[in-house]
Amino acid sequence: MSCLHDRHATPGVSIGQGRPPRALATPSPGALECELRPGPRREACPPIRRSHEPHQEHPEPPNDRHLRHQDSWSRPSVTYPPAGVTALRLGDAELRDLLDESAGQLLERHLDRSKEWFPHELVPWELGRRCSGGETPPPAGDPLPAGVLSALFVNLLTEDNLPHYFAALADTFRSASALGEWSRRWAAEEQRHATVLRDWICVTRHLDLVRLERARMKQLSSGFDPGVRAHGLVDGVVYLALQELATRISHWNTGRLLDPCGAAVMKRVAADENRHYLFYRDLVSVALEIDSSATVEALDRQLTRFEMPGTLIEDFSRHARAIADAGIYDLRIHHDQVVSPLVIGHWRLPELDGLDAPAERARDHLLSHLERLRRVVARMPPSSDLGGPGPAGQGPADHSG
Ligand SMILES: [Fe+2]
Ligand SMILES: [Fe+2]
Numbered sequence: 390m391s392c393l394h395d396r397h398a399t400p401g402v403s404i405g406q407g408r409p410p411r412a413l414a415t416p417s418p419g420a421l422e423c424e425l426r427p428g429p430r431r432e433a434c435p436p437i438r439r440s441h442e443p444h445q446e447h448p449e450p451p452n453d454r455h456l457r458h459q460d461s462w463s464r465p466s467v468t469y470p471p472a473g474v475t476a477l478r479l480g481d482a483e484l485r486d487l488l489d490e491s492a493g494q495l496l497e498r499h500l501d502r503s504k505e506w507f508p509h510e511l512v513p514w515e516l517g518r519r520c521s522g523g524e525t526p527p528p529a530g531d532p533l534p535a536g537v538l539s540a541l542f543v544n545l546l547t548e549d550n551l552p553h554y555f556a557a558l559a560d561t562f563r564s565a566s567a568l569g570e571w572s573r574r575w576a577a578e579e580q581r582h583a584t585v586l587r588d589w590i591c592v593t594r595h596l597d598l599v600r601l602e603r604a605r606m607k608q609l610s611s612g613f614d615p616g617v618r619a620h621g622l623v624d625g626v627v628y629l630a631l632q633e634l635a636t637r638i639s640h641w642n643t644g645r646l647l648d649p650c651g652a653a654v655m656k657r658v659a660a661d662e663n664r665h666y667l668f669y670r671d672l673v674s675v676a677l678e679i680d681s682s683a684t685v686e687a688l689d690r691q692l693t694r695f696e697m698p699g700t701l702i703e704d705f706s707r708h709a710r711a712i713a714d715a716g717i718y719d720l721r722i723h724h725d726q727v728v729s730p731l732v733i734g735h736w737r738l739p740e741l742d743g744l745d746a747p748a749e750r751a752r753d754h755l756l757s758h759l760e761r762l763r764r765v766v767a768r769m770p771p772s773s774d775l776g777g778p779g780p781a782g783q784g785p786a787d788h789s790g
Contacts, residue, residue, distance in 0.1 A: 475743050478680055478682055478745065481621070484622070484623070484676070484679065484683065485563075487675075487679045488622065488623075488626075488672060488675060488676060488679070489568050491671075491675040492566075492571055493567030495672060496567055496668070498668075499571075499574075499664055499668050500574070506581075506657055508581055508584045508588060511585055511589065511650070511653055511654050512588040512589050512592055512654075513592060513593070513650050516529040516592045517591070518592075520594075520598060523599050524599075525594050525596075525598045527594065528595045530593065532595075533646070533647070536646075536711040536712055536713075536716075536717060537646045537715060537717070538595060538596060538711075539712050540639060540642075540643040540712050540715065540717045541586070541596060542596055542601065542604070542708060543702055543709075543712065544636075544639060544643065545586045545587060545590065545601070546608055546699060546702050547636070547697070547702070548582045548583035548586060549583050549605050549608065549609065550609060550698065550699070551579050551580055551583065553609070553612060553613030554579075554698065556613075557618070557625075558572045558575075558625070559572065560619065561621075561622055561625045562622075575665060578661050579661075582658045582661065582662075586654065589651060589654045593651070604702065604703055608701065611701060613698070613701070616694075617690055617691070617694050618691070620687070623673075623683060623684050623687040624691055626669050626672050626673055626687075627669075627673050627684070627687045627688055627692075628691045628695070629665070629669040630666060630669035630670045630731065631692070631727060631728075633662050633663075633666035633669055634662075634663075634726075635727050636662045636697075637659050637662035638718060639717055640655045640659040641655065641656065641659040642716065643655050644659065646715065670735065674736065677741065681741050681743055682743075682744050682745045682748035683748075685738070685741065685744060685748045685752050686747065686751045688732065688738065688751070689752070689758075692728065692758065693758045716772055719769075720765065720766055720769065721766045721769055721772045722772065724762050724763060724766045728759065728762065729759075732755075732759065733759070738752060738756065
């Protein structure tokens with residue numbers, strides 16, 4: 390979600406923060422018909438080039454069965470390079486071609502897992518009221534807490550900004566490639582999120598609809614600077630893995646504070662974000678196998694300077710604090726449920742072999758940053774248990790797949 394830079398903030402972490410002194414940094418995550426993609430399947434992904442066996446998967450969350458799928462994407466376990474041997478860096482074109490080959494396979498997995506759904510079927514249209522004269526009628530049902538309202542406001546405006554994100558992707562992913570095909574499918578799914586969130590908010594009137602529309606106009610008219618996120622293809626994929634997981638958690642936790650109808654909307658959107666996250670996460674894994682040094686440098690750039698895409702939203706810092714205070718997304722969630730499970734648990738940064746000297750320096754820099762982040766989080770008072778896995782396994786992060 391956003392980026393707060395105050396004296397409490399951990400350098401480089403641009404997320405939502407919580408209330409002072411806890412507040413430090415905080416980001417802001419019917420019948421279904423299976424879609425099958427026609428055409429032949431592509432060849433297997435490039436082999437795993439990791440020297441540590443056996444492979445230890447990140448522990449699966451307790452359950453969250455609604456978001457779980459059988460993994461049809463198998464990665465061969467080939468050990469390369471041998472321990473102590475520095476792998477050669479690939480050229481940009483070769484790295485792009487190899488990533489695109491795997492992206493095609495991951496796209497097929499994504500489509501195999503996707504379920505068709507219809508935004509209009511999740512909206513309680515019967516609650517709608519005519520609006521006129523710049524006034525929004527009172528909300529249907531009880532007013533929502535400030536942190537939930539901030540999450541709805543920031544999350545919808547973030548989804549609304551899709552044209553700018555797609556333009557940035559189009560500059561990085563070639564149109565006539567698997568990554569280009571993925572980016573178009575991804576955009577179609579993301580636009581559905583803005584549709585269902587806006588329709589639900591309009592009929593329930595939990596936000597001032599005039600203020601919301603003015604904020605949307607202002608945001609999209611201002612543009613979007615991808616900054617370090619546009620450093621290169623691998624940087625973009627790393628950033629998107631982090632951002633999709635964070636967005637998934639934010640949507641999921643917001644839904645837990647809404648009525649059943651609102652919760653169903655957020656749960657549906659979170660399920661999409663989870664599949665987006667799995668696509669990018671596993672593409673980063675492939676990048677680590679085929680050019681570990683270049684990928685570790687990308688990890689360092691993106692992790693140490695991470696910020697959610699909605700930081701230019703008006704009053705973003707205030708919204709981020711409210712979101713953190715509500716337990717929807719804060720620095721602890723960012724560390725415990727995004728950064729640590731991904732970088733340490735899944736990508737296993739400390740164990741990577743074959744890095745060249747610049748990449749070793751990048752790894753050291755990133756690990757130092759993560760240690761500072763861990764210490765900051767350790768000093769924070771306990772968060773609301775909203776963001777935790779919970780005894781019923783309603784964890785906001787699904788790392789399976
Ligand atoms: Fe989305
Ligand atoms: Fe997404």
